[in-house]
Amino acid sequence: MTGDLNRGLEGVTVAETRLSRVDGEAGELVIGGFPLEELAPSATYEETLFLLYEDRLPDADELASFRKRLASHREAPPEAIDAVTAAADRGLPPMDAVRMGVAAASLARDGDETPETDSLLAVAQLPTVAAAYWRARNDEAPVEPRSDLRHAANYLHMLDGAEPDEERVRGLETYLNSVVDHGLNASTFTARTIVATESDVISAVTGAVGALKGPLHGGAPGPVLDMLHDVIDADDPADLVHEKLDAGERLMGFGHRVYQVRDPRAAVLEAAAERFYEGREQSAFFDAAREFEDVAVDVLAEHRPDLTLETNVEFYTAVLLNGVGIPRDLFTPTFAVARAGGWTAHCREQLEDNRIIRPRASYVGAEGREWTPVEQR
Secondary structure: OOOOOOOOHHHOOOOOOOOOOEOOOOOEEEEOOOEEEHHHHHHHHHHHHHHHHHOOOOOOOHHHHHHHHHHOOOOOOHHHHHHHHHHHHHOOHHHHHHHHHHHHHHHHOOOOOOOOHHHHHHHHHHHHHHHHHHHOOOHHHHHHHHOOOOOHHHHHHHHOOOOHHHHHHHHHHHHHHHHHOOOOHHHHHHHHHHHHHHOOHHHHOOOOOHHHOOOOOOOOOOHHHHHHHHHHHHHOHHHHHHHHHHHOOOOOOEEEOOOOOHHHHHHHHHHHHHHHOOOOOOHHHHHHHHHHHHHHHHHHHHHHOOOOOOOOOHHHHHHHHHHHOOOOOHHHHHHHHHHHHHHHHHHHHHHOOOOOOOOOOOOOOOOOOOOOOHHHH
């Protein structure tokens, strides 16, 4: 029996969620009932995580307790650090190391294997293993996590060993909040599919990391940064855009499968980047990026009038993360650090009223073949 074919499950609704609403035509993103532009610049990552888990914002005492509980899970097992160090020594990509490290979070359970504890373990330890990998790749010892720092501040601290200033923390927190959840994207669907089998949340997050590793999902902010460095060196940015398009190359940071208008996350991250760069020596980089955005959108409209190719989240992700000190090769792992909150919230939501996710495939292979022994083939 066959039905209508929806390649990539496009247009197929397979779940109900209270976590985020994406309106691609209007260019709106709502997280836990809050417009993104209101939540992302204001909340700490812990507040956003609590919102996703509990469907409300915490009061001061609840926030302090939740932050303490999350921080208590930051120390990764020695085996996880060994795995990411080995990955660095062998020159493996950072997302391979993150996948190995987060899978090893199971070793830190201490007999408490519940979706709630697994969620906190995955969220808390993902920054630890990403930072440990980066330190090992640069022949430096890992920096121990600190329980007195916020989630974003601790991640920055583990990368360079210094206590970050509030502007860097606020910039990173705004990014983490902006990309924490975004409907039923590929990695989130992967996590929900895995946990729907009644597997554990750590396994679901490990699978989600594998999905995010793919360049069609989580791999574009790095190339955006490379392109922006080319822009600064170019005599005419418009010529650079025409050259890339005429060569059949995709212009990174523009266009989105969901949004028919400018990605609302781009606006939030642009504002965050503007606040961060104001008065800093690197402000010329931000100014160049914003000028290039205007040029690129105009050239794209001229080159492809049949498509709406507006700025997406990856463009200002590259601008902001570069400013706050996230290395280019850690852009996608930092995406995972943020999205772990959404992945785990979706896992918990799936388990509230679980049904195994089991779509069908339409068979198009051969029929009526007859078996012959190998000696007669």
